[in-house]
Amino acid sequence: GQSLEQPSEVTAVEGAIVQINCTYQTSGFYGLSWYQQHDGGAPTFLSYNGLDGLEETGRFSSFLSRSDSYGYLLLQELQMKDSASYFCAVRYNFNKFYFGSGTKLNVKP
Amino acid sequence: DVKVTQSSRYLVKRTGEKVFLECVQDMDHENMFWYRQDPGLGLRLIYFSYDVKMKEKGDIPEGYSVSREKKERFSLILESASTNQTSMYLCASTNTGSSGNTIYFGEGSWLTVV
Numbered sequence: 001g002q003s004l005e006q007p008s009e010v011t012a013v014e015g016a017i018v019q020i021n022c023t024y025q026t027s028g029f030y031g032l033s034w035y036q037q038h039d040g041g042a043p044t045f046l047s048y049n050g051l052d053g054l055e056e057t058g059r060f061s062s063f064l065s066r067s068d069s070y071g072y073l074l075l076q077e078l079q080m081k082d083s084a085s086y087f088c089a090v091r092y093n094f095n096k097f098y099f100g101s102g103t104k105l106n107v108k109p
Numbered sequence: 110d111v112k113v114t115q116s117s118r119y120l121v122k123r124t125g126e127k128v129f130l131e132c133v134q135d136m137d138h139e140n141m142f143w144y145r146q147d148p149g150l151g152l153r154l155i156y157f158s159y160d161v162k163m164k165e166k167g168d169i170p171e172g173y174s175v176s177r178e179k180k181e182r183f184s185l186i187l188e189s190a191s192t193n194q195t196s197m198y199l200c201a202s203t204n205t206g207s208s209g210n211t212i213y214f215g216e217g218s219w220l221t222v223v
Binding site: 031033035041042044048089091094095096098099100101102 | 140144
């Protein structure tokens with residue numbers, strides 16, 4: 001089976017940096033993705049790590065360590081619009097995706 | 110832009126009714142998914158289809174069935190709706206291979222079973 005663990009809620013102030021961790025136990029692991037979901041909206045893709053290391057996309061970065069079964073999403077220069085839920089998801093057995101329960105990020109002024 | 114369209118955003122159905130949720134994608138993706146999202150539980154995979162007429166059970170298939178007669182269309186069927194199936198249902202699609210790292214989601218269907 002698959003399992004993912006991520007914190008349920010994180011609070012940070014505008015302009016700060018926040019890191020959301022994700023640990024996984026997965027058979028047939030291919031890679032780790034991150035998705036953002038605003039209240040009432042659909043999840044949207046943020047990043048994907050298939051190999052170890054850091055991927056950077058603007059203010060967002062994502063990291064993967066396959067040997068540690070661990071990854072994180074780093075959000076820099078937080079803005080109020082970053083308040084949302086963030087899901088890590090493992091891609092496994094080539095074409096399947098398993099999602100964590102999500103981390104609600106609250107950005108305060 | 111990839112578009113995944115779910116035909117119904119909000120539905121209210123009675124217990125025991127048969128419910129159809131329709132999903133269409135316009136990017137010729139091989140893979141389509143139905144997820145269920147409940148507070149605190151994240152997204153749970155109900156069914157997955159990797160080709161026309163092909164399907165695989167996900168983590169919570171009980172009480173659901175699916176149909177994929179055309180590549181662009183993937184339907185979720187609740188044979189006899191129950192109150193514990195009140196939830197938000199998300200349809201999604203991806204390509205196969207390295208271009209399939211991104212999942213594209215529809216806007217969701219909010220189903221209430223009374």
